Amino acid sequence: MDWEGRLHAQGYRVTPQRALVLAAVNELAHATPEEILVRVQRQSPRVNLSTVYRTLEVLEGVGLVTHAHLGHGPPTYHSVDDNMHIHLVCRRCDGVESISESIARPFLEALDQQQGFATDIGHMAVHGVCRACREVPDGR
C-alpha cells in the first residue's frame, strides 16, 4: 500500500506537511527533527517544529519511518524500507559507521532462543572505540 493509503487506513488525514516530512526523511536518511524541519522549510517555510514532531510520531505509528538513537543528541529518523543496519558509534571521535545487520544474526538468535527477546538491533547504536582511534595511543 502507498503512504497515503496507510494513513487513511488508520484514520489519519493526508496533508501537505505529512508529505513533506516523509519526503525529507526519505531523502536525508538519519535526520534529526531539526534537520527535517530545515529541509521541509525550504519548500514551505511556515511549517512548525511541533508539526514535525507530531508528524514523525504519526508516520512511525503507521510504519512508514523509524528512529534510532545514535548518541547523546536527538534521535535520527529514516524510512522503514532502508536496509536494516547497525550503527557503530565511536566514543573518542564520535564517528558513526553503518554496517549490515547480518553480523549480528547469531547474537539476535541467541537472544531470541535464550531470553525470548525479539531484538530491534537498529534502534540503539552500538558504542565503543573505532579502529582508527584504537591505533592512537591515547585518544582522549
Next chain:
Amino acid sequence: MDWEGRLHAQGYRVTPQRALVLAAVNELAHATPEEILVRVQRQSPRVNLSTVYRTLEVLEGVGLVTHAHLGHGPPTYHSVDDNMHIHLVCRRCDGVESISESIARPFLEALDQQQGFATDIGHMAVHGVCRACREVPDGR
C-alpha cells in the same frame, strides 16, 4: 588504588560531595542523576543537582563509574566493578532485564575482527520486545 587515590592521581580534590555521590552510585545501581541527588540529600540536603552532574563527570573521567542509556530518559550510572551486563529494554512494557554479557561474546569478537571495533556492549541498551509482551496478540 582506592577512590581517593584515583582522584588525587589525576589532580582532583577529595570532597564530601564526591564521597557521597560515589557511595550513592554504588548503593543504588542504575541510578539517574536525580535519584543520586535524592540519596545524597538524605545525608547532606544542601547538595545541588549541578554538583551531582559535575561529580559524575569527574568520577567517570577517573574510571570509578560509568553510565548506560536504557531508554529515552536520563542515563543511569553504576560503579565500574559491577559485573558487565547487557540491558534488554522492551518497547511495549518498558521493562528492563539485565543479562550476562557472555551471550554477546561472539558478536563482540566479530565486530572486533571484521570492523576493528572495540565494543562497549553495556553502554547502550538493546531494544526489542520481551517474551511476555510477545505472547500477547497486540500489546499496543
Next chain:
DNA sequence: GTATATGCAAAGGGTTTGCACGGTT
C-alpha cells in the same frame, strides 16, 4: 459541517554554565 491537523507560544524535562563564595591542598 465536523473532526482532525496546524501554527504559535508557552511550559516542561534534563543538562550545562557563570559567578561569587567556600573548602581542600
Next chain:
DNA sequence: AACCGTGCAAACCCTTTGCATATAC
C-alpha cells in the same frame, strides 16, 4: 594563600502541550 569545587540562578537544548484557526474529509 592559591586554586579548585560548590551552591545558586539563569540559560540551554530538545520535546510536549494548550488553544484558536485552518483544512481534509
